[in-house]
Amino acid sequence: METKIFKPTEIDAAAKAIRDGQLVAFPTETVYGLGADATNETAVKQVYMAKGRPSDNPLIVHVTGIDTVEQYAQPLSATAKKLIKAFWPGSLTLIFKLQPGKLSAAVTGGLNTAAFRNPDNQVTLDLIRAAGVPLVGPSANTSGKPSPTLAKHVYHDLNGKIAGILDDGPTEVGVESTVLDMSTDLPTILRPGAVTEEELTAVIGNVRSSHHRVGAKEVPKAPGMKYKHYAPNAQVTIVDREADWSAAMDWASHQAGTIGVMATDSILAELTLPNNIETYSLGANLDSASHQLFAGLRYFDLESPVTGILAQGFPDDGLGAAYMNRLNKSAGQVHFEK
Incomplete structure (x- = not known):
């Protein structure tokens, strides 16, 4: 067709x-x-x-x-x-x-x-x-x-x-x-x-x-409650705190392939980027980050393939609840740890 x-x-x-x-x-x-x-x-x-x-x-x-x-x-x-x-x-x-x-x-x-x-x-x-x-x-x-x-x-x-x-x-x-x-x-x-x-x-x-986890034999009432969602080809890791980005860059510098970084402009401006980093701007704030989240994940799938993605986390309230709901599912709940 x-x-x-x-x-x-x-x-x-x-x-x-x-x-x-x-x-x-x-x-x-x-x-x-x-x-x-x-x-x-x-x-x-x-x-x-x-x-x-x-x-x-x-x-x-x-x-x-x-x-x-x-x-x-x-x-x-x-x-x-x-x-x-x-x-x-x-x-x-x-x-x-x-x-x-x-x-x-x-x-x-x-x-x-x-x-x-x-x-x-x-x-x-x-x-x-x-x-x-x-x-x-x-x-x-x-x-x-x-x-x-x-x-x-x-x-x-x-x-x-x-x-x-x-x-x-x-x-x-x-x-x-x-x-x-x-x-x-x-x-x-x-x-x-x-x-x-x-x-x-x-x-x-x-x-x-609701924080109910839908069981294997249970029918979900709404999309996104049971099955894997929003995952690009590369593993996504969430960087929750601004203070953790320096350590995250050190980790990335020791990886064999290219690592994608999705963060706001203020974060990107402060980072010392290793040679194997490809960046994608999430804009100025949470509003723009929510708007750009899926586009960024798609970018690293379709236009600039990477072996891993580091993505900026936000507080889990207001619009941040929606952003972090999608990002956590995309990452399989994987968060960066020093």
């Missing part, structure tokens, strides 16, 4: 491919998603095949607003409606209990819940409206690899496996949406993202964060 690159002016052609049961990657403000008609079970199953994704890993359903959610979910609470009003369109995914038989088990992983999101990207909202159906949309990458923030990342992983990619340039946020489970008594964050716990609390009061 030839994977076509659709321009934003070619939404009707991309929508036709969706209606025909084909797969089209689409842009969101977070990362690129792999789109298929959420009401077409055959098309949904092709998403798993194209990504190499385990079939018990549920998919997020992308919609243009609350009306579509109400067609599938059980009646929404006042709290849910507050969240939708405050954060949609945007980087918040909400899990609701479903009306029986409304969505295929291929979408839900066999659960009685499903995750819904209204993405903040006009091109994709136009695509969903033109297709006339909600779209499943896991990240448009090979399962386990860093999420794609550019169309070329999608093309690298899925060329020949999907019908097309709707290219709207680089994504704005760079880490996936926050996933909030609304099917429990107390709203529970299953995956931190661009919408922070503090922002959620300001709208609806108390929420909790």
